Amino acid sequence: MFAPGHIVYMDKLAVGPAARGKIDIAAPVVDNLKAIAQAKGKQVNDLTVVILDRPRNAQYIADCRACGARLKLITDGDVAAGLSTALDGTGVDVLMGIGGSPEGVITASALKCMGGEIQCRLWPRDESEKKYALEMGYRLDKTLGIDDLVHSDNVFFSATGITDGELLRGVHYISGGATTDSLVMRSRSGTVRRIQATHRWEKLTKFSSVEYMSD
Secondary structure, three states: OOOOOOOOEEEEEEEOHHHOOOOOOOOOHHHHHHHHHHHHOOOHHHOEEEEEOOHHHHHHHHHHHHHOOEEEEEOOOHHHHHHHOOOOOOOOOEEEEEEEHHHHHHHHHHHHHHOOEEEEEEOOOOHHHHHHHHHOOOOOOOOEOHHHHOOOOOOEEEEEOOOOOOOOOOOEEEOOEEEEEEEEEEOOOOEEEEEEEEEEHHHHOOOOOOOOOOO
16 A cells, blocks of 8 residues: 555546546546546536545636536545545536545455545645655656555455445444444455444443443
C-alpha cells in the first residue's frame, strides 16, 4: 500500500465500475463529467458529484456548478463517499476533490474490490511538504492509479459503522448486547458482503478480555 508519509492530502477522482477507464485527473472537470455521463448513459446534469466542503475545493465546486452537475457537499468521510460511487442505490456518480492521503489509499482498497477506479495526485500544503516530497522522490505531477495506491490483486476490505451514516448503520445497543452493520469485500472474488450482526455480552465475556457493558 502506498505510504505518503508527511503528505497528508491528495487530490482525488473516484468512480464506480461503469466509468472505469474513462477518467483523467489531469483533465478539466467538464471533460471528466462528460466522459462519466457518457459511460453511464446520463446527461452531465444528471450526475451527482460528492466533494468535501472545504476552501481548498472551492474551484472544484465552482466548476461542477458551472457544468450543471448536482453537488453533494460533505463535511467529512470521503472514504464512504468514494465507496458510494461503486454501490447501487446511493445516487453518487463521482468523488472529486482534495482530502486525506490515508483515506485515498483506503478508498483504493475498497474500489479494487468493487471494480471501480481512483486516481490521485499528492497535494502538499506548503513549501516544507513540497521539499519533503522531493526528498522522498515523489513526483507531484504524477497521477497515482489504483495499482500505485494498492499493489496487490488480493485485497481484503472491511468497514463497520460506529455512528449512523448514509453508508452504514452505527452501533445500536439492545438488552444484553449490541447490533453492528458492516461491509466486507475481497478483490480476488469481487464479493461484497453486508453483515448485520448481533453481539451478546453474556457469550462474549466467556472468552474475550474486553469488559462489555451489562445492558
